[in-house]
Amino acid sequence: MPIYEAAYREWERGAGTGRGSPTLAIASVMATRVLRLRFVKLILLIVIPCACFFSFVVFYASYGEILARIRARSGVSDFNMLHLVNQQFLLPARPFAVLLAAIVGTPLIAEDRRARALPLYFSRPITHVHFVVGKFLTVAFFLSLLMLLPPLCFYIVEVMLSPQSGVASAQLPSLLRSFVPGLVMVAILSSLSLGVSALFRRPTYASLAFLGTISFSWAGAQALSASLRDPAWFAIAPTSVVVSIASDVVPLPPEVAGLVDVVHGRLRLEPGLAWLGAAAWVAGGLALLSWRVRNVEVVT
Amino acid sequence: MRDSVIVQVENLTKRFGATTALDGVTCVIGEGATGLLGPNGAGKTTLLRILLGLLPARGKAQVLGIDPMHRPRDVRRRLGYMPESECIVPGLKGAEVVAFLGRLAGMSTRDALKRAHEVLYYVGLGEARYRDADEFSVGMQQRLKLAQALVHDPDLLFLDEPTNGLDPAGREEMLALIRELATEHGKHVVLSSHLLPDVEAVCTNVVVLRRGKVAREGPLRELTGGGGGAYLVTVQGDRARFAEEARSLGATASGDGALVVTLPAGSDASLLFRAARASGAQVRGLKPTRRTLEDVFLDAMEGD
Numbered sequence: 195m196p197i198y199e200a201a202y203r204e205w206e207r208g209a210g211t212g213r214g215s216p217t218l219a220i221a222s223v224m225a226t227r228v229l230r231l232r233f234v235k236l237i238l239l240i241v242i243p244c245a246c247f248f249s250f251v252v253f254y255a256s257y258g259e260i261l262a263r264i265r266a267r268s269g270v271s272d273f274n275m276l277h278l279v280n281q282q283f284l285l286p287a288r289p290f291a292v293l294l295a296a297i298v299g300t301p302l303i304a305e306d307r308r309a310r311a312l313p314l315y316f317s318r319p320i321t322h323v324h325f326v327v328g329k330f331l332t333v334a335f336f337l338s339l340l341m342l343l344p345p346l347c348f349y350i351v352e353v354m355l356s357p358q359s360g361v362a363s364a365q366l367p368s369l370l371r372s373f374v375p376g377l378v379m380v381a382i383l384s385s386l387s388l389g390v391s392a393l394f395r396r397p398t399y400a401s402l403a404f405l406g407t408i409s410f411s412w413a414g415a416q417a418l419s420a421s422l423r424d425p426a427w428f429a430i431a432p433t434s435v436v437v438s439i440a441s442d443v444v445p446l447p448p449e450v451a452g453l454v455d456v457v458h459g460r461l462r463l464e465p466g467l468a469w470l471g472a473a474a475w476v477a478g479g480l481a482l483l484s485w486r487v488r489n490v491e492v493v494t
Numbered sequence: 495m496r497d498s499v500i501v502q503v504e505n506l507t508k509r510f511g512a513t514t515a516l517d518g519v520t521c522v523i524g525e526g527a528t529g530l531l532g533p534n535g536a537g538k539t540t541l542l543r544i545l546l547g548l549l550p551a552r553g554k555a556q557v558l559g560i561d562p563m564h565r566p567r568d569v570r571r572r573l574g575y576m577p578e579s580e581c582i583v584p585g586l587k588g589a590e591v592v593a594f595l596g597r598l599a600g601m602s603t604r605d606a607l608k609r610a611h612e613v614l615y616y617v618g619l620g621e622a623r624y625r626d627a628d629e630f631s632v633g634m635q636q637r638l639k640l641a642q643a644l645v646h647d648p649d650l651l652f653l654d655e656p657t658n659g660l661d662p663a664g665r666e667e668m669l670a671l672i673r674e675l676a677t678e679h680g681k682h683v684v685l686s687s688h689l690l691p692d693v694e695a696v697c698t699n700v701v702v703l704r705r706g707k708v709a710r711e712g713p714l715r716e717l718t719g720g721g722g723g724a725y726l727v728t729v730q731g732d733r734a735r736f737a738e739e740a741r742s743l744g745a746t747a748s749g750d751g752a753l754v755v756t757l758p759a760g761s762d763a764s765l766l767f768r769a770a771r772a773s774g775a776q777v778r779g780l781k782p783t784r785r786t787l788e789d790v791f792l793d794a795m796e797g798d
Contacts, residue, residue, distance in 0.1 A: 201616065202613075202616050202644070202674070202675060202678075202679050203612070204647050204679075205601075205605070205609055205646065205647035214597045214600060214601055214602050214603060214606070216597070216598050216600075219594065219597035219598055219603075220598070223583075223586070223590070223594045223597075226586075226590075227584075227585035227586060230585060231585075305584045305585065306583070306584065308584070309581060309582050309583065309584040309628075310577075310579050310580065310581035310582075311581055311582060311583045311584065313548075313575075313577045313579070313581055314577065314581055314582075314583060314595060314642065315583075315598065316548055317546055317548075317570060317573075317574075317575035317577070318570055318595060318598035318599050319566075319567035319568070319570040319571045319598075319599060319600060320567070320598055321567070
C-alpha cells in the first residue's frame with residue numbers, strides 16, 4: 195500500500211482465508227530464525243555431511259572385524275550387514291546430535307525469554323501445547339536431518355550398488371525400522387534441550403547446562419552400572435538408551451548380535467526397560483518445559 | 495450485560511503470596527477510550543493480564559461478553575495487547591514479527607503478511623519493514639508493538655504504557671494514532687498509564703486504581719467537572735477579606751492574582767456575590783474553571 199494512502203482499515207476476511215495452525219506457524223518461523231544464524235548454516239552445510247561421512251568411517255573402522263567375520267561365514271548375507279549398519283550407525287552420530295541440539299534447541303526459548311517475547315505469544319489465542327509442540331517440531335526437524343539421513347544414504351547406496359533388482363523393496367522395512375531409534379533420539383534430545391532452554395534467559399548458559407545435563411547423565415549411568423555390577427545399566431543414559439531400542443527394533447540374527455557383543459561388550463538393556471527409559475527422558479524434558487511456560491512469572 | 499459495556503469486573507481479587515495486587519476490584523469499562531490510571535504497583539498491569547486470561551484470579555470478569563478466565567482464547571481472538579516492557583520476537587525482521595503474530599491469531603500466512611505491511615505503514619514503520627526488529631530503537635519498538643496489536647483487527651486494544659521511552663514528537667504521534675483508532679475506527683481502547691496528560695489527550699473515561707482498589711471511575715468530563723464547581727474570580731477591593739468571607743461560607747479560595755474559588759457541593763455562584771457583599775468588594779470578573787485530571791488523580795490518591 196502506498197504511504198500516502200496509509201490509514202487504518204479493517205482486515206478483509208476473504209472467503210478463501212483459511213485458519214492457520216499456530217503450531218505450524220511457530221515451527222516454521224522458528225526454523226526460519228534458526229536458519230538465519232550463520233553458524234547454523236555452517237552446521238547444516240558442513241557438519242551434517244561430515245557427521246554422515248564420519249559415521250561411515252567410524253562404523254567401518256569399528257566393525258571391520260565383525261564385517262570380515264560376517265563375510266567369512268557362509269549363510270550370512272549382505273542383508274544382515276545393512277541391518278547391522280542401521281542398528282549401529284547411531285553410535286558415532288550421537289555426539290553430533292548432542293552438539294546440534296545444543297546449538298539449535300537450547301537458544302529457542304532462552305532467547306525468547308531474554309527478549310521478553312513470551313507475553314507477545316501468549317496474548318494470542320494459542321495454548322501452551324501449541325507453543326511447546328511448535329518449538330519441539332523446530333528442534334526435531336533439524337535433528338531429524340542428522341539422525342535420519344545416514345540410514346537413508348546407506349539404503350540408497352546399497353540399492354544403487356546392488357546387482358539384485360529386488361533389494362529396494364526387500365530392504366525398505368529394515369530402513370523404516372532403522373528410523374525408529376533415530377526418532378527416539380530426536381525426541382529425547384529435543385525435549386531435553388527445550389526443557390533446559392526454558393530455565394535460562396541467556397542462550398549460552400542454556401547450551402552449557404544442556405551439555406552438562408548430558409555429561410552428568412553419562413556419569414550417573416556409569417555410577418549406576420558400577421553399583422549394580424551390570425554394564426547394561428550404562429545404557430540408561432539418554433544418548434545410550436537408543437542403542438538398546440535399536441537392538442529391539444532392528445533385531446540382528448543371534449550370531450551377528452553375538453559378534454557385536456564380543457567386540458563392544460554388552461551394553462544393552464532389556465527392551466521394555468529401554469523404552470521406559472526413553473519415555474522417561476522425553477517426559478522429563480517436556481514436563482520441565484511445560485512447567486516453565488505455565489509459570490506466570492516466565493510468561494508475563 | 496449492556497451492549498455498551500466492554501469490560502466488566504466484579505469483586506476481582508488477586509494475591510501473589512502475601513501481596514495483594516487486586517483487592518475486590520469492581521468496575522465497568524464502556525465503549526471508546528478508557529484510561530486505566532494509578533501509581534506504580536496499583537495493579538493496572540495485573541488487571542490487564544487477568545483480563546487477557548494470562549492470570550487466574552478470584553471474582554468475576556467479562557471482556558466483550560466473554561469470561562477470560564474460562565475462555566481465554568476466545569477473548570484473545572478479539573483483543574490486541576501491547577505489553578509495557580520492551581519485548582520483541584528475536585531474530586526476525588519487522589514485517590516478519592507482525593506477520594508471525596498475525597498467524598498466531600489465526601490468520602493465514604498470505605493474509606498475515608499482507609496485513610503486516612498495511613499496519614506497519616499505518617504506524618509509520620513502512621520504510622523499516624525489512625530491518626531486523628532487534629535493531630529497532632525504543633520508539634520504533636513501541637510502534638512495532640502497536641502494529642502487532644492491530645494486525646488481526648481486534649475490537650478491543652489493551653495498551654500498557656504505550657508512550658514509554660518516546661521523545662515528545664513520537665509521543666504526540668503515538669497518542670494521535672491511538673486517538674484516531676478510538677474515534678474514527680471504532681476500536682475500544684484501554685490505555686494503562688501513569689502519565690496523566692496521555693490519558694487526558696486520548697480517553698473519555700477513566701478508572702483510577704490505588705493499592706489494588708478502584709479509587710475513582712467514570713467519564714472524564716464528569717470527574718473533572720467538580721462538585722459545586724470552581725470559578726476564577728477577579729475582585730476589586732479587599733481580596734483577602736473576600737477570600738475569608740468565601741471560606742466562611744464553605745468554599746475554598748486560593749491564588750495570587752485572580753482567586754480560584756471552589757464552591758461546596760450544592761452551592762452556586764450566588765455564594766460569591768454574598769461573600770463580595772459581606773466583604774465590601776466588587777466582583778469584576780467571574781469565569782468557570784475545570785479541575786484537571788491531576789486534581790482528580792491526587793484526590794483519588796488521598797482517598798480512604
